[in-house]
Amino acid sequence: MKPLLICWLALASVLSAAGLKFEKDLIEVKAPLDAKEVIADFKFTNDSSETVKIKDTEAGCTCLGVSVSGGKVSYAPGESGTLRATFELGSFQGVIDKPIQIWLDGDPEDKPSTTVTMRVDIPVAIKLEPKTLKWEMGVEGKPQTIDVTMDYKKPVHIVSATANNELFTVKLITVEEGKHYQVEVTPLKTDSPSLSIIRIETDIEVAKQRVQQAFGVIRAPIPKVNP
């Protein structure tokens, strides 16, 4: 029975949790406003007693490229490496978390051993507050305003503010040239549900942030939904 026992022990050791230990499972990157891509390096070490092989990585988005240093996938006990995540910013603004799943040899298909997260903070140069103006159907449509503030190294001017729905009128008010504006929106009538996109075009040099949008909504009271 001794050889049988050895076989069983060998098999058990293969199935036991050999793994990679990451220095950080979350890396936050502040992206410059005009950056096209940002990079995060996740450093790891094989802290098990077995050689570990990276079978696959998945970022769930074409916006995130994942590569392992030198294309190396096999790591001996104690050996270290780096997993590099490259995030293409596109037209994103604000904070975005991108999880990266890492499968090692022996991991079930639906359960990777490790997940690390890249958090990208993309500055918002033109802030709209609120993004949505609301009127209740049948109630007088009084004017409401969207506050537009610029947070950029140079003055940013609003070139135009328009509504795509003729039931809404838009008036631009300058509070401080290049810094602070108000967009006043008024519905002409509120007798039926309606929505307008308020398009605010600026002269900021960062193309992806040049046009901003807000919404004007006339809607009936919403029935309560459980749960």
Next chain:
Amino acid sequence: MKPLFQFAVIAGLSLAAAGGTWLLKGPPEKKTFHCDPKQLKQDEICLSDVSGNVLWIDARPRAEWKENGLKGSILWNLDPTEDAQQFEAEAAMRAVEAEMVVVYCGSEACGTSRQIADRIRALDLGPQVKVLHGGWDALKDSNSKP
């Protein structure tokens, strides 16, 4: 040769037992996604609790949405090659007519649906905004797809 013989005997017995179980009890049940209400995060909902006039938002890549996205769903993902403002505008136009907005992505581990749900919630359009617990795993295992 004795250990090999013993190994063959054990393997043979195991195989016979497995075969017998298969014959008596049938094949193993297909692993399906189960939504436990106790495990729900505050912004999540079980598929079985989704009802009413719902706007479904698919947060997976466009190719997957095109292949098998829910009928009537709209796309909103975090792919930089997509037009984020167009997604936002379409979601706003459809959400104002809905009682509830439910966002799903590829799996339970995918965090995109929560980020999209946060963005829709920030628009403050009115309807409740939820993340489907289990994401696409819950939908594909369901016999009663919405």
